[in-house]
Amino acid sequence: MKSLVAVHGWAGAVLGLLLYAVIVTGTAAVLQTEIKAWSGGLLGTADPFSRPLNGIVERLTADSPKELHDDIAIRVTPSGHLQAYYHVDEKVGGQRKTRGVMYIVSADGAVISRKQGWGEDIVAADPYAALGRFFVDLHVRLHLPNPWGLILTGILGLAMLLAAVSGILMHRHIFKDIFTLRGRQRMVGLRDLHSVAGTWTLPHAFVLAFTGAYFSFVVSIGAPLLARIAFSGNVSEMVRTLNGPTLVDPSPAAEADLDRIFRDARERSGAQLLQATIENRGRADARVSIRTFPRDGELTATTLIYDGATGVFLRERRTIGTQTSAGGALISLMQPLHYGTFGGWWSRAAWIALGAASAYVTWSGLALWIRRRSEQRVWRAIGRMSAWVGGGLPLAMAAAAVAFFVSLPALQTVYWTRAAFLAAAALALVPALIVRPVEKVPPLLFGATGALLLTLPVLRVTVGGPGWAAALASGQNIVPVLDTLVVVTGVVCIVSAALALRNQHRRAAPGHAAMQPAE
Amino acid sequence: MSFANVAGPLCAAISAFFVVILAATDRKRRQLRAGASARPLLRGLVWLAVLAPGLALAMLGRWPDFLIWIGVAAVAGWGVAALFSLQKRRGQDR
Numbered sequence: 001m002k003s004l005v006a007v008h009g010w011a012g013a014v015l016g017l018l019l020y021a022v023i024v025t026g027t028a029a030v031l032q033t034e035i036k037a038w039s040g041g042l043l044g045t046a047d048p049f050s051r052p053l054n055g056i057v058e059r060l061t062a063d064s065p066k067e068l069h070d071d072i073a074i075r076v077t078p079s080g081h082l083q084a085y086y087h088v089d090e091k092v093g094g095q096r097k098t099r100g101v102m103y104i105v106s107a108d109g110a111v112i113s114r115k116q117g118w119g120e121d122i123v124a125a126d127p128y129a130a131l132g133r134f135f136v137d138l139h140v141r142l143h144l145p146n147p148w149g150l151i152l153t154g155i156l157g158l159a160m161l162l163a164a165v166s167g168i169l170m171h172r173h174i175f176k177d178i179f180t181l182r183g184r185q186r187m188v189g190l191r192d193l194h195s196v197a198g199t200w201t202l203p204h205a206f207v208l209a210f211t212g213a214y215f216s217f218v219v220s221i222g223a224p225l226l227a228r229i230a231f232s233g234n235v236s237e238m239v240r241t242l243n244g245p246t247l248v249d250p251s252p253a254a255e256a257d258l259d260r261i262f263r264d265a266r267e268r269s270g271a272q273l274l275q276a277t278i279e280n281r282g283r284a285d286a287r288v289s290i291r292t293f294p295r296d297g298e299l300t301a302t303t304l305i306y307d308g309a310t311g312v313f314l315r316e317r318r319t320i321g322t323q324t325s326a327g328g329a330l331i332s333l334m335q336p337l338h339y340g341t342f343g344g345w346w347s348r349a350a351w352i353a354l355g356a357a358s359a360y361v362t363w364s365g366l367a368l369w370i371r372r373r374s375e376q377r378v379w380r381a382i383g384r385m386s387a388w389v390g391g392g393l394p395l396a397m398a399a400a401a402v403a404f405f406v407s408l409p410a411l412q413t414v415y416w417t418r419a420a421f422l423a424a425a426a427l428a429l430v431p432a433l434i435v436r437p438v439e440k441v442p443p444l445l446f447g448a449t450g451a452l453l454l455t456l457p458v459l460r461v462t463v464g465g466p467g468w469a470a471a472l473a474s475g476q477n478i479v480p481v482l483d484t485l486v487v488v489t490g491v492v493c494i495v496s497a498a499l500a501l502r503n504q505h506r507r508a509a510p511g512h513a514a515m516q517p518a519e
Numbered sequence: 520m521s522f523a524n525v526a527g528p529l530c531a532a533i534s535a536f537f538v539v540i541l542a543a544t545d546r547k548r549r550q551l552r553a554g555a556s557a558r559p560l561l562r563g564l565v566w567l568a569v570l571a572p573g574l575a576l577a578m579l580g581r582w583p584d585f586l587i588w589i590g591v592a593a594v595a596g597w598g599v600a601a602l603f604s605l606q607k608r609r610g611q612d613r
Binding site: 176178179180181196201203204294297298299340342343344346349351353354357 | 589
């Protein structure tokens with residue numbers, strides 16, 4: 001039992017703050033598409049693939065360099081526009097990269113933007129999606145360079161799994177105690193707060209930890225290792241084996257009617273289209289891959305493959321492998337289970353609530369561990385760091401959002417979003433270092449976070465963002481929903497901060513019993 | 520994107536109702552003496568009632584709704600536990 005407590009406690013103590021950061025930013029990242037649409041201020045349509053696109057594709061082709069005509073990726077943007085990326089694949093320093101021209105096209109076919117260069121640089125420089133992308137990058141790799149950021153978040157996922165398993169094993173009556181909360185007056189009461197929250201969110205914790213570690217490790221270690229061990233480093237051979245052989249026939253051929261393909265894909269899948277990839281245009285081996293949103297009542301998306309020369313439907317492509325398999329089915333579940341975007345607003349709401357609960361479990365566990373060792377100076381210092389991160393991270397994220405809107409008219413959001421995050425984090429360090437007792441720090445920082453959140457809807461509209469009427473008229477309910485969510489979250493932060501400070505003041509009053517030691 | 524599909528949250532609300540019954544009659548929470556009857560069979564049936572909506576969704580193959588049910592029911596359960604604890608402490612303060 002002591003070993004289990006040590007494993008559980010030290011895993012949390014060593015990695016707890018980083019895990020808390022990944023969980024909090026991951027909770028925000030559930031709404032990454034919605035945040036990009038809400039903050040960017042651009043209004044598209046509900047289904048951009050539903051309008052005729054042949055003419056638009058021809059027009060953009062004529063406007064692009066000839067070397068980029070062979071491969072096109074068309075996808076729906078968070079704001080409901082279409083992004084068309086004409087590109088070539090190149091190997092740079094041993095890494096595969098794409099280079100090309102990226103267009104954003106509005107509902108009436110007008111080109112909103114045209115950018116040329118390396119694909120990842122174009123995406124990284126998009127000022128309208130900077131806020132959502134910042135939160136995602138912070139969650140996926142803590143803004144550390146690849147592959148180290150991914151490896152670190154993968155380790156954090158494993159640590160979360162370890163903590164969940166050891167937590168179950170060390171708490172003998174974990175399910176009997178599921179309603180037992182004995183109040184904050186005693187150390188055992190603080191333990192109850194941690195274990196009750198942890199017990200109720202156990203299934204989610206397991207799923208998120210496992211899928212998160214999978215995503216981090218498969219990209220940074222798994223795929224490169226598999227290529228090296230099983231295919232002597234030949235990535236192309238690995239892809240061919242996993243996805244099936246592809247026809248190679250460079251002889252010239254006519255191009256299929258894309259609108260007919262898109263119509264067929266919509267009917268065949270029974271869902272909206274998300275993305276279309278056109279390869280080897282104008283050749284006999286041309287292929288059009290259509291990825292759709294999940295069908296109503298299903299978890300996973302569909303990928304349909306068409307002959308790009310004749311428009312004939314060829315097959316449905318599996319996530320991995322050429323035949324249905326248990327492993328392929330499991331891999332295809334990773335994304336919906338981790339992202340929580342499979343069921344409209346309800347699944348997002350559930351995943352956000354569970355993410356907040358997991359963040360509470362992580363932080364309360366760390367606070368409990370530190371409180372038990374508060375006689376030692378080093379743990380008191382760690383306690384201040386914990387208060388700084390616990391309250392400072394949400395504050396810094398809110399400050400990043402404020403800076404995004406302020407800098408949006410000048411399209412300097414990529415720089416100012418990050419700068420404001422770092423500045424707010426540094427500013428939060430001041431109360432973390434000087435306020436006494438340290439228990440006052442998190443509520444003070446949460447209160448400040450709430451105040452910043454309340455300014456966001458006003459800022460959004462002030463810098464030219466659409467009003468609710470305009471958003472709803474274009475079929476976008478994201479704007480009013482997120483405005484409401486931000487305001488409600490801000491109010492909750494302020495009210496909970498005020499209550500926490502009031503309770504702390506009462507407990508500190510003369511005659512109030514001091515905290516009892518753990519039993 | 521819509522709130523139209525309410526099967527998951529509706530099933531979670533049904534489960535939450537039975538979680539309230541479990542919380543209200545929880546022996547340990549109420550600090551009853553060890554000899555006091557906890558009617559384990561009855562509690563077992565109530566736990567079954569908590570899980571039944573989710574099991575029904577799974578048997579119908581409605582996996583998105585099943586996952587929503589797990590998530591919403593879990594958060595609701597945590598909320599019920601916290602509310603009962605708050606109510607008990609307020610009762611003791613009076």
